[in-house]
Amino acid sequence: MGPDPSEWADRVAITDVIMRERWARETHNAEVATSCYHPEALVEVSWFKGTAAAFIETGKREPSDTVNFDSMSPPVIWVCNRRAIAETSCAVHTVLTLEGVDTINISYTRLLWRLQNVGGRWLIFGLRGIYIRDTLAACKPNQDVKLDEGKLAGFRASYRYLSYVLAASGRPARDDLPGVDRPETVDALRLAERRWLEQV
Numbered sequence: 001m002g003p004d005p006s007e008w009a010d011r012v013a014i015t016d017v018i019m020r021e022r023w024a025r026e027t028h029n030a031e032v033a034t035s036c037y038h039p040e041a042l043v044e045v046s047w048f049k050g051t052a053a054a055f056i057e058t059g060k061r062e063p064s065d066t067v068n069f070d071s072m073s074p075p076v077i078w079v080c081n082r083r084a085i086a087e088t089s090c091a092v093h094t095v096l097t098l099e100g101v102d103t104i105n106i107s108y109t110r111l112l113w114r115l116q117n118v119g120g121r122w123l124i125f126g127l128r129g130i131y132i133r134d135t136l137a138a139c140k141p142n143q144d145v146k147l148d149e150g151k152l153a154g155f156r157a158s159y160r161y162l163s164y165v166l167a168a169s170g171r172p173a174r175d176d177l178p179g180v181d182r183p184e185t186v187d188a189l190r191l192a193e194r195r196w197l198e199q200v
Helices: 005-026 030-036 052-059 149-153 157-168 183-198
Strands: 037-045 048-051 067-072 076-080 083-098 101-118 121-138
Touching: 005 030, 005 067, 005 076, 005 083, 005 101, 005 121, 030 037, 030 052, 037 052, 037 101, 048 052, 076 183, 083 121, 083 157, 083 183, 101 157, 101 183, 121 157, 121 183, 149 157
Parallel strands: 037 121
Antiparallel strands: 037 048, 067 083, 076 083, 083 101, 101 121
């Protein structure tokens, strides 16, 4: 059964705020990013756990030679009264210098969004990720990325190269994030999102 036609305006507004938040992050526009989030919003991703305000502030301090952009699907959205949850498939591209080599890390994820309608505006109330797999390669085909195989083996399969890149930059990734290599963590996250949506 398809969505209620009366929800289409909400779905358009929810899609818009999600896409604007990603655009703002990629373009380092803190003002627009802040306008997308509820004041009490929380973010939990590979390199960060805390308030949306701190997430935005931390993003300002990313190295100048690091470039991020997301290839993202339109969201699948569930609306219940003044709350909504959404999922988007997402490939996070990070271009950086690793051991003197221009490198690209692509992390394949599903992003889970909580949203609340406040005064007629949909705002992001939470952002979390499910990690699937990732890749790491030199930007130039004739170059190799030299990795410490011992360190690499210690990272989880669902976000192994992302973890390596974060550790190299001094921001080790957590080991307990939801990922397809630990299906129970994915099930628990989706259940928590559904329960939050259905709270009265």
